Amino acid sequence: MGEFDCYCLLCSGPLVPCDIGSTSRARLTQRRRRIAKKLLAIEEGRSFDSFASDSDEEAGHDSESDCQEGDGDGEVWEQDERRSYDPDVAGNELVGWVEDIRVLGVDGGGRAFVSGRANYDDAGLIYVEQGDDPNQPSISEKPYYDCYVPSNDNEVVFPFHTHCMLVFEEAFKWSCTHSRRGKESLDLTTLYKTATRIGSLTNLNLDYGGISGVDQCWECIPGEEYSVIDPLRFSLDALDFIYKWPSAANPSQPTGSKAKGTETEKVIIDPFNSLPIEILHLICGHLPADALQYFLAASVTAYYATKNESFWKALCLERVPWAWEVWRDIDGDGEKEVVDTKQGKGKVGVNYKKLFFCLERNTEQKFGLGVENRGWLGLVNRRRIWDVCVRVSGEYWEDRKGVDG
Ligand SMILES: [Zn+2]
Numbered sequence: 001m002g003e004f005d006c007y008c009l010l011c012s013g014p015l016v017p018c019d020i021g022s023t024s025r026a027r028l029t030q031r032r033r034r035i036a037k038k039l040l041a042i043e044e045g046r047s048f049d050s051f052a053s054d055s056d057e058e059a060g061h062d063s064e065s066d067c068q069e070g071d072g073d074g075e076v077w078e079q080d081e082r083r084s085y086d087p088d089v090a091g092n093e094l095v096g097w098v099e100d101i102r103v104l105g106v107d108g109g110g111r112a113f114v115s116g117r118a119n120y121d122d123a124g125l126i127y128v129e130q131g132d133d134p135n136q137p138s139i140s141e142k143p144y145y146d147c148y149v150p151s152n153d154n155e156v157v158f159p160f161h162t163h164c165m166l167v168f169e170e171a172f173k174w175s176c177t178h179s180r181r182g183k184e185s186l187d188l189t190t191l192y193k194t195a196t197r198i199g200s201l202t203n204l205n206l207d208y209g210g211i212s213g214v215d216q217c218w219e220c221i222p223g224e225e226y227s228v229i230d231p232l233r234f235s236l237d238a239l240d241f242i243y244k245w246p247s248a249a250n251p252s253q254p255t256g257s258k259a260k261g262t263e264t265e266k267v268i269i270d271p272f273n274s275l276p277i278e279i280l281h282l283i284c285g286h287l288p289a290d291a292l293q294y295f296l297a298a299s300v301t302a303y304y305a306t307k308n309e310s311f312w313k314a315l316c317l318e319r320v321p322w323a324w325e326v327w328r329d330i331d332g333d334g335e336k337e338v339v340d341t342k343q344g345k346g347k348v349g350v351n352y353k354k355l356f357f358c359l360e361r362n363t364e365q366k367f368g369l370g371v372e373n374r375g376w377l378g379l380v381n382r383r384r385i386w387d388v389c390v391r392v393s394g395e396y397w398e399d400r401k402g403v404d405g
Contacts, residue, residue, distance in 0.1 A: 003122050005202065005217045006147035009104070009195060010164035010392065011231070011385045012208035014218035015120035018095045018228050021084035031086060032370070035223040039368040050221055051082050083220055088371050090225040094378070097163050097230040103128055104192055105145060105157035111135045112188035118159060124151035124202075126159055148199050158195045163232050164385055167322075171389035172396075174321045179397070190403060194396045206391055209365060209384035223368045226380045233378030236325055239358065273301040280305040285315060289360035309334070312352035320359045322386035323379065 007013060021031060034050075041048035085095070101118045103126060116131030116139075124147045130139045145157040160168075169186065176184045198205050203214065211227040213219050220228075272280060280302050284292055296303045306312070313334060317327070330336050335347040362376045363383045373380070 003217060004124070005215075006120065006124055006126070006159060007203040007214060007218070008098075008101075008164055009158045009160040009204060010168050010388055011161065011227075011381070012203045012211065012214055012388075013161065013164075013228055014098055014213065015101050015126075015159055015161075016218065017099060018090065018218075019080065019084040019220045020087050020090060020092070020095075021081050021222070023087045027081055028086070028088070031081060031222055034082070035368050035370070038223060042367055050223075051079075053078070082222065084222070085220050085225045085228070086222060086370065089369075089374060089377070090228060094230055094233060095228050097232075098161060098228060100162045101126075101159050102131070102162055102165070103145060103147075103157035103159045104188060104195065105136075105155065106189065106192050107135050107137050110189070112192045113137075114165075114188065115157070120147070120159065124148065125154070126157065128157075148203070149201055156196070158192070158199070163230060164389075167231050167382055167385045168389040168392065170324055171322070171386050172393050175390055175393040175397075181397075187400065187403075190399050191392075191396055194392065194399045197399065198395055204392070206388060206395075208388055211384070223370075226365065226369050226373075226377045227384070229377040229381045231378055231382035231385050234323070234325060234382070235375065236329060238362070238375050239326065239355070270299050270301045272299045275301070277305045281311060284311075285318065289357055289364070293357065306353075309352055312356055316352050316356050316359075320356065320363075320383075322383050323359050323363075326355070326359070 005014060005016065008015065021027065038048045038050065101120065103115045103118050104112060105115065106112050113133045113135035114131060115133070115136055116129035118126050118128045120126050121144070125144055126147050127144045128136075128139060128142075130136065142155070144154060146152050146154040147157060147159050150156055172186055173183075176182065195204065208214070211224060213221055213224060213227055275283075284295065284302065284306055287295055296306065321327070330350055331347075334350050334352070336350055337345065337347050359379075362373070363379045365380055365384055369377060369380060
């Protein structure tokens with residue numbers, strides 16, 4: 001059987017190291033120019049072959065001379081550059097986590113186990129180390145398994161990144177609370193059953209959020225670095241201004257004389273002013289961040305219907321639960337303790353509206369997220385993985401229903 005990759009159960013990301021491109025300035029310039037071209041093509045609805053040679057269509061002599069000049073690592077082939085990630089965006093410290101793998105399997109008695117560290121070999125074969133789960137068969141008898149399907153006539157296991165399982169555990173807790181199931185512990189045997197039921201050849205038969213690296217072998221697509229960035233990498237420092245300036249101008253509040261001057265007029269022609277507040281809240285709850293901002297700017301009725309801080313707090317918990325560090329950092333009264341160099345230590349209120357827009361916008365998954373978005377890429381990937389985990393949880397509850405009767 002030929003060479004092929006299998007992918008993480010939860011994120012469909014690679015189980016093997018990613019290819020990182022050249023750090024030479026000329027190569028970086030060329031790489032980013034290609035990404036800008038592809039982004040433009042996507043915006044214009046045109047197709048763009050990421051792997052095709054660009055010497056014909058691009059200012060060929062331009063990029064060629066760029067790359068000869070000061071190209072310290074000439075051994076990096078152009079073709080490799082088109083199949084590798086930007087070293088400034090996907091440094092080793094941000095992508096090394098993909099090699100931290102375990103597998104979910106069942107022993108001879110049908111009891112689930114999580115293995116020790118695992119190493120993907122090839123063609124579906126994966127080697128495991130002995131972990132601390134007492135259900136794991138001894139590796140002297142079972143050192144290797146087949147991923148997803150019995151490609152090599154071994155027993156089937158489901159590989160996952162350790163970090164993705166942590167995201168799954170958080171999403172599972174959230175889905176229990178959200179569906180009013182209360183505190184339920186995760187049953188790995190049911191999860192194995194679910195993975196078997198919805199498994200495909202190299203991952204699950206699920207929507208993994210539109211990433212395009214999955215192929216016969218993983219393709220490191222430039223511009224999709226976010227798909228392999230460690231989902232646990234996120235620093236609250238990115239949000240500091242939310243807490244320190246809780247009364248700062250609101251991003252979605254109509255500002256300036258133009259907005260004030262047209263308020264009465266908007267009330268008169270606002271088609272939403274006959275809707276009950278609950279319906280307006282439902283509409284707001286389903287709109288993407290940008291559309292929501294436009295809606296609040298266009299409809300004064302909607303704007304005033306969402307003035308209450310409790311609306312934004314509920315929306316945050318509903319729409320951005322994956323930013324769990326943020327919620328742990330805020331106490332029950334919606335305050336956070338901060339240390340300010342001028343004002344000293346104290347508690348400040350949280351501007352949930354601002355927090356919502358900040359988290360939603362900065363974690364929006366799109367092609368071409370680069371160096372300027374670096375601090376957010378872990379959370380972008382976590383948001384994507386969280387959505388997959390919620391889908392897996394939904395499937396899990398279907399199988400659990402069968403067990404519970
Ligand atoms: Zn994963």
